[in-house]
Amino acid sequence: MSWGAWGRHFNSIYMQRQIENTVGLGISTFDHADIYGGYTTESAFGAAFSKTNISRSSIQLISKCGIQLQTPNRSNRLKHYDCSKNYIISSAEASLKHLKTAYLDLLLIHRPSPLMDPHDIMEAVQHLKKEGKIINFGVSNFTPSQVELLSSEVAVAVNQIEFSLVQHQALFDGTLDQLITQKITPMAWAPLGGVFSAEKTLQNARILEVLEALSPQYNARPDQLLLAWILKHPSGIHPVIGSTNLERIKAASKAVSITLSTEDWFKLLEASQGHEVP
Numbered sequence: 001m002s003w004g005a006w007g008r009h010f011n012s013i014y015m016q017r018q019i020e021n022t023v024g025l026g027i028s029t030f031d032h033a034d035i036y037g038g039y040t041t042e043s044a045f046g047a048a049f050s051k052t053n054i055s056r057s058s059i060q061l062i063s064k065c066g067i068q069l070q071t072p073n074r075s076n077r078l079k080h081y082d083c084s085k086n087y088i089i090s091s092a093e094a095s096l097k098h099l100k101t102a103y104l105d106l107l108l109i110h111r112p113s114p115l116m117d118p119h120d121i122m123e124a125v126q127h128l129k130k131e132g133k134i135i136n137f138g139v140s141n142f143t144p145s146q147v148e149l150l151s152s153e154v155a156v157a158v159n160q161i162e163f164s165l166v167q168h169q170a171l172f173d174g175t176l177d178q179l180i181t182q183k184i185t186p187m188a189w190a191p192l193g194g195v196f197s198a199e200k201t202l203q204n205a206r207i208l209e210v211l212e213a214l215s216p217q218y219n220a221r222p223d224q225l226l227l228a229w230i231l232k233h234p235s236g237i238h239p240v241i242g243s244t245n246l247e248r249i250k251a252a253s254k255a256v257s258i259t260l261s262t263e264d265w266f267k268l269l270e271a272s273q274g275h276e277v278p
Helices: 012-024 041-049 085-099 118-130 144-151 175-181 202-218 222-231 246-253 262-273
Strands: 029-031 060-065 104-109 134-140 158-162 185-189 238-240
Touching: 012 041, 012 246, 041 085, 060 085, 085 104, 085 118, 104 118, 104 158, 118 134, 118 144, 134 144, 134 185, 144 175, 158 175, 175 185, 202 222, 202 262, 222 238, 222 246, 222 262
Parallel strands: 029 060, 060 104, 104 134, 134 158, 158 185, 185 238
Antiparallel strands: none
């Protein structure tokens, strides 16, 4: 999301190097959405990737669709959601063209629409799978009841949710419980939760204090410990790291080797909540 017009405005050469360096670190999945960069970032990525020597089969491309924004290259009169069969198919096909690929490893509905028809979505997914244009289908920002609604018609492989030590209600509202029982893979956007943002809050101060105390024990950076906290959950959460800094990306890739003790995991949860667990 932050590689193109909504972030660092990487030119094609820099984006090519970023792709190559990231894959070199062992991170091979790239999370896109049609709307990123005002519907421009997928094209920029596709042009850059086509200049690399990386085989398509060695990486995974994710895209999302369903949000309609007001941008110069769209005729929308207001922001809205469109989860219709025709739009899902046309958006997926546009992403394929922009990313210069024959298929997406995963297509997500970006946000649930009050008007979404699970049967309509099922037909779109079946069409795209039959033509080999998508391998897997999932959702993003869906509640358990919304996942149940779609699961009545179509297999949901992934739910990408906001989840971090700061934003952790999915632990208690049934979201992660459902993903475990239905064998749906969770992905977590904003996994650092703004802990290192310029905004100073009491919650962030408590978390940072514990992270600094734990860092020598685990020989790890505070940002790595935040990812390790997510990775410890038994649902198998896949964090979506948003950094464009190669050193931070490299540090994030090493977080998978950190195993927090149960007490330290709860120590961080307590710091976030401001009280001991009931």
